[in-house]
Amino acid sequence: MAIAEELNTILGRMRTSVPELSAALVATTDGLPIAHSLNSGDANRLAAMAATALGLGRRICESFGGGGFRETSVSGDEGQMYIYSAGPKAVLGVVARAGANVGLIHLEARDAASQVAQMLERR
Amino acid sequence: MNETTIKILVAGPCGAGKTTFIRTLSQSPVVNTDVPCSTANRATTVAMDFGQLSLDRYTIHLFGAPGQDRFEFTWEVLLEGALGVLLLVSGNDATHFPQVRRISDYLLSRNPVPLVVGVTHQDHPNCWDCKEVASYLDLDPTEVIPIDATNLESASELLVRLFDLVERA
Numbered sequence: 001m002a003i004a005e006e007l008n009t010i011l012g013r014m015r016t017s018v019p020e021l022s023a024a025l026v027a028t029t030d031g032l033p034i035a036h037s038l039n040s041g042d043a044n045r046l047a048a049m050a051a052t053a054l055g056l057g058r059r060i061c062e063s064f065g066g067g068g069f070r071e072t073s074v075s076g077d078e079g080q081m082y083i084y085s086a087g088p089k090a091v092l093g094v095v096a097r098a099g100a101n102v103g104l105i106h107l108e109a110r111d112a113a114s115q116v117a118q119m120l121e122r123r
Numbered sequence: 124m125n126e127t128t129i130k131i132l133v134a135g136p137c138g139a140g141k142t143t144f145i146r147t148l149s150q151s152p153v154v155n156t157d158v159p160c161s162t163a164n165r166a167t168t169v170a171m172d173f174g175q176l177s178l179d180r181y182t183i184h185l186f187g188a189p190g191q192d193r194f195e196f197t198w199e200v201l202l203e204g205a206l207g208v209l210l211l212v213s214g215n216d217a218t219h220f221p222q223v224r225r226i227s228d229y230l231l232s233r234n235p236v237p238l239v240v241g242v243t244h245q246d247h248p249n250c251w252d253c254k255e256v257a258s259y260l261d262l263d264p265t266e267v268i269p270i271d272a273t274n275l276e277s278a279s280e281l282l283v284r285l286f287d288l289v290e291r292a
């Protein structure tokens with residue numbers, strides 16, 4: 001299976017488990033989208049932003065002695081975006097409306113992020 | 124603490140030498156957000172660079188921007204409160220010049236601060252002349268100088284040039 005196809009399967013499974021998600025994408029750490037599933041919005045822009053958040057998150061984590069970076073989030077009045085490290089080369093981003101079940105999102109997205117990391121590791 | 128802190132933004136197209144420039148000048152460990160570039164065999168900045176140095180009685184905070192267009196949304200954030208802009212461009216690639224103009228228009232339309240241009244990669248055999256770069260960008264020839272981003276003395280010269288301009292403004 002091609003990389004994008006395999007990643008789309010992972011994203012699709014996650015979106016089925018968490019119907020509240022309105023977007024999910026995997027991008028390279030330098031901000032190019034590899035796979036995405038969005039209800040709306042621009043995947044290129046979201047990918048660049050996810051990479052920026054990951055890059056800053058890694059440094060912030062380092063500066064307070066937090067060890068290896070895992071995830072960061074941005075929350076607004078009407079929605080939130082969660083950004084997860086998916087191995088050394090990729091980042092996973094998911095978007096949900098306010099009021100979504102955050103526990104479930106983390107559970108599924110962390111799992112998806114580690115699947116993405118393992119899949120890219122094998123390549 | 125009676126030192127004055129000054130914020131300066133270092134901007135320019137990808138590969139110009141912004142991260143290198145800040146590493147060369149900074150007197151404290153540089154915060155960098157470089158990752159391997161998918162499209163070239165080098166590292167590229169995804170969020171920002173940050174370095175500090177003391178010059179006379181000033182503490183200078185250097186904020187480096189990512190050069191790739193897709194990170195444009197960071198420029199406005201990094202520009203906030205900057206006293207001046209150092210725009211770097213590699214002199215060996217004329218295809219980057221239109222982007223330099225675009226970046227300079229983008230920044231100055233949001234915050235009209237003094238700006239000087241450093242033309243890097245001078246050791247390259249086909250490096251463009253600063254006068255030509257200045258006329259392309261409609262800048263005064265004194266505001267565009269050749270620099271080696273890897274060399275402390277050369278990098279400092281660009282900073283001094285910006286300070287001259289700030290003082291005259």
Ligand SMILES: Nc1nc2c(ncn2[C@@H]2O[C@H](COP(=O)(O)OP(=O)(O)OP(=O)(O)O)[C@@H](O)[C@H]2O)c(=O)[nH]1
Nearest residue numbers: 137138139140141142143167168190243244271272
């Ligand atoms: N010869 C020479 N090489 C330079 C100079 N400035 C930068 N370089 C090299 O050019 C490459 C790119 O430099 P960076 O400092 O990462 O460029 P950047 O402007 O930060 O690039 P982005 O973060 O992608 O926007 C590195 O390999 C540097 O060593 C220079 O003045 N002369």
Ligand SMILES: [Mg+2]
Nearest residue numbers: 141142167168
């Ligand atoms: Mg850089």
